Amino acid sequence: CHHTAAHQQLRRTSLQPQRGSHHRRTQLVDPFNQPLGPLLGEKTAEKLAKQLGLTTTGHALNYFPRRYIERGELTPITQLPLGEQVTVIARVISATKRQMRSRRGFLVDVTVSDEASDAGLPGMLSMAFFNGWAAEQQLTPGTLAMFHGKTSTYRGELTLTNPDFTVLDDEYDPTEADLAPMPVYPAKAKLPTWTIRSAIDTVLEAINWSAISDPVPQEFLETLSQSLPALSDAYEHIHRPAEVSQAYAARRRFAAQEALILQTLLARRRQRNRTTIPSTAYPRTDDGVLAHLDAQLPFELTEGQQQAGTEIAAELDAIQPMSRLLQGEVGSGKTLVALRAMAQVVDAGAQAVMVAPTEVLAGQHHRSITNTLGQLATSGQLTSWQGPATEVVLLTGSMTSGQKQEALLKITTGQAGIIIATHAIFSDNVHFADLGLVVIDEQHRFGVDQREALRQANPGVHMLVMTATPIPRSVAMTVFGDLDVTVLTGLPSGRQPVTTHLARIAHGPRIINRVWEIIAEEIAAGHQAFVVCPKIDPSDMSTTQDADDPSSDAHAANVLEITETLDGMPMFSNARVASLHGRQDQQTQDEIMSQFVDGEIDIIVATTIIEVGVDVPNATVMAILDPEYFGLSTLHQLRGRVGRGEAAAQCFLATRLPDDHPSLDRLSVIEDTEDGFEIAKADVEQRGEGDVLGAAQHGYGSQLKVLKVIQHAELISKAATWLDEALAADEQLSAYPQLVAAVKAWETDHEDSSDYLEKT
Known part of the structure; x- marks a missing residue:
């Protein structure tokens, strides 16, 4: 709820750390890691935890506004444009609740009117709130409120659908009101934006900033083209900007912080994978499944397939685990490149598994790989073929228990050289005889934290991940920073535009x-x-x-x-x-x-x-x-x-x-x-990288609060450059303990992301 300037000043004064017991209470070892209950009251704290997952002071402060309403945006209802974001201050005339016809739930229909203005008479505006618990409770007739949303027409009338709103004091005077931008937070029906704003205000006042160290080294901030606020100022400006430019500078500061933490985390993972877990080398053989596969292919490999194959074959023949992303347009022949890599590993006596995101795709891979191998996939069968062969086994969640047991036995004994499966294979207590290579298809459904969990469960395994989603370089640096990238160019002969x-x-x-x-x-x-x-x-x-x-x-x-x-x-x-x-x-x-x-x-x-x-x-x-x-x-x-x-x-x-x-x-x-990279770039700009990569389900997409990989490509690049120099000087980054601590905290916060291990 909006407070008058006097109310706000009174509340701010009372919440400032004072000498005596209150001051001692806020002088905490980690001010960002305190429970919200003692500060906000258990009822509000419980709501924040249940609705938004916010349980500590740090969680609350890192819950950033999604936009700001500037007072200059206010528009008389009679002058509202169609199809645009608008802000109006109006009084509720009527509010009625009705049940929806086609499914469970209810609508709250609200009609409001603004004051007479220079433009003439007051205007009337209707609004609809779906399952509008907050609207039902707060928007009673006579209530004055600020509404913000996008105008549309319904049955010929101008309307706002599910607008943000903030209830105002009756004595609110827009001509005398504080002209600071009003933050609007991502809200829930049972937890409106003004409740969130009030809670975060309280937390801001209670924090003892002198006890908090900045995770971002000053040397890194100085490499950026524009001066950015200190940490305490950044939190103040993002939640309570005096003008909107302060909020934008604060967001850029937090984007730089996320870029640096992310690049540091990925660099340390690359370093860890390189140095601590040796792999087995799987050299090519002259007369194995791979050689016979190449000989029986009814077409020539494209130049892109040959280059990618050479690169991957060399990495499989090394004791440093391969971690490579194979990126290619739909139909560029990635599956064949992966099959040739799997054949190389099988020839050396180990096993290879291909993981697909759906059972339909796993089944298709099983059919196509078996068909492509032909007689090379007849190991264990009575045939006239005398040459090298392996067995290709399918394992999915919907198979009968008998089918599963048969597949699991072949995997455990090593009889199956190539296994095609869904992600369920990592949760079904599967024991490989000797797993040498994991191929993950459709990488955009399988995020960076899942790859890390997979590596930890299978130390030293070579990993090849594939995607047909063309990924702009700045996206690849954040989401695939733990992988080397191969771009498969060209389409196989016969493909038509x-x-x-x-x-x-x-x-x-x-x-x-x-x-x-x-x-x-x-x-x-x-x-x-x-x-x-x-x-x-x-x-x-x-x-x-x-x-x-x-x-x-x-x-x-x-x-x-x-x-x-x-x-x-x-x-x-x-x-x-x-x-x-x-x-x-x-x-x-x-x-x-x-x-x-x-x-x-x-x-x-x-x-x-x-x-x-x-x-x-x-x-x-x-x-x-x-x-x-x-x-x-x-x-x-x-x-x-x-x-x-x-x-x-x-x-x-x-x-x-x-x-x-x-x-x-x-x-x-x-x-x-038809240029996939141009399309992906446009998609990221319009929808965000989480949607494009499926990272809202898995990986970092859902954890990045501010960093937008297209918008902040320059920040990401500068973070990577600065970090490379810092690591070259000291691999342990011992001069930057706060940065190292922030990276560890990030990993700890998100270690539960291995929920992908559940059956798909």
């Missing part, structure tokens, strides 16, 4: 009809098609929205209805249409995908379950419905499912957005380029 069109359905029904006609023409020519939808069935919606919400995804295309629609269209009367999505059991998914691969299905209507791994050379056309619900990197990955054969390929992004919608600019990036 994919022509992409933005199909704007708002221009009339002929647009989507033409998309269906082109798909029908491709099927008549003997080809196959993908149709991709954001949802599985009509009831699926994001967890915070409802059909009553004009901005919800209630009407986005779904697999079940689109399948039914296509089945009923005369032009597809002879086409075989099937659905594929994640709610089907594993066997059903595998059967449908196998039928599509074998040409028994013409059109597959699917979710993004087909994003990775599916290889159907005969598929030449894809329609992605409501593509604005997907990130650019996902759209690029999806598009990579077509154009894998000899025929020309097309992809249609069928959107219902109006011509002036800002998301159309985003989608046009996919229409204009």
Whole structure:
């Protein structure tokens, strides 16, 4: 709740550390590591812990505002623009609660009016709060509040949906009010931003800054182009800036701190992996599985595959564990490069495991690797083949206990040279006879902390991780700083470029009809098609929205209805249409995908379950419905499912957005380029690196509070340069104990990130 200047001054004075007992209480060994209960009261502390996971003073101070409202942004309701972020001060006229029709939960409808202004009469504005517990309690008729959100129209009326709000004192006078920017914190329905702001204010006042040492060396700060505030000032300015420029300087200071801590942590891991855990060398042999595999390939390796293979083969023949990221566009042939590495390890008498993010992809890898090896995968079988061979075994969570036991026995005895599995393999009490190489496919679903846990569980193992997500260098430096990077250039012969069109359905029904006609023409020519939808069935919606919400995804295309629609269209009367999505059991998914691969299905209507791994050379056309619900990197990955054969390929992004919608600019990036790096860069700029890499689930993405790898690429680079020089002078960094302590604290805070070990 907003306090008057007098109230704030009184509270600040009373909370300053005083001489006597209160001063002694705040003179603590670690002021950042104190429980919040004694300071804030147990009730508030419990709310912060339950809703936001904030349990200590340090947690609270490091919970930064997501934006600031400047008083100059205030706009009379009658002058509000459409589709923009606005801030208004208004009094509640009415507030009503109603149950949602389509699912559990309720809406709070609030109508407000502002004061008469120079612009004329007061204006009226309606707002909707979904499951608005805070709005129901706080926004009673007569309450004065500041509201901030994005304007939209609903049933022809201007509205704000789920705006941030701050209740103001009745005597609040905007002309006399403190003109400092107001911080807005990421809030929850049961924990509004003003409660968070008040709690953090209290913590700020109680901290004894003289007992806190800065983890960032002054020498590093001096290498940066602009002067940045000291640590205590940075915390004050980020939470209570006198002007917004102070907040931005503080954010940059914390970004520099995160960049340096991250680079130090990754450098120490590289150092640890190099020096403390020797690996086994696996030299190439002249007459093993690898040599015979190369001899029987029906095509030439691309130059990129040869270069990557040479690099990896040399690392496998060394006692320093390989830690390498193999990065290549969809269809660049990464799996073959990995298979050749696995064959080299098998030839030397050890085992290799390939880990896939999904069971569908693990099953496909098992089939394709077994087929590629042919007679080289017949070890233990009665065949006429007299040459070298190994056995390829699949291990996934959905296998029967009998199938699992058989696979586990072959892995334990060493009978299985190559194992294909999901991440469950690291939690199923699997014992390898002699594990030499781990290959992780689709690295963006498997973060840096998980790699570290994997190395610790398998000391000295060589590690090759692969991704088809093109990653800008600044992202790679933060997320893959513990890996050496190989970029696999070029596409195998036969790959076709994919022509992409933005199909704007708002221009009339002929647009989507033409998309269906082109798909029908491709099927008549003997080809196959993908149709991709954001949802599985009509009831699926994001967890915070409802059909009553004009901005919800209630009407986005779904697999079940689109399948039914296509089945009923005369032009597809002879086409075989099937659905594929994640709610089907594993066997059903595998059967449908196998039928599509074998040409028994013409059109597959699917979710993004087909994003990775599916290889159907005969598929030449894809329609992605409501593509604005997907990130650019996902759209690029999806598009990579077509154009894998000899025929020309097309992809249609069928959107219902109006011509002036800002998301159309985003989608046009996919229409204009097939350069994965350009797309990834645009995706990071628009959505953040956590979304692009899947790091919100795993790795550092969810832990970086301020650092944005595109925006702060220069900070990351300067941190890496400064650190290289510091480590060259002293590998232990003994001159910087606070930095070393901060790195250890970071690792300790996030050591529970090994939850990926649970079965997938």
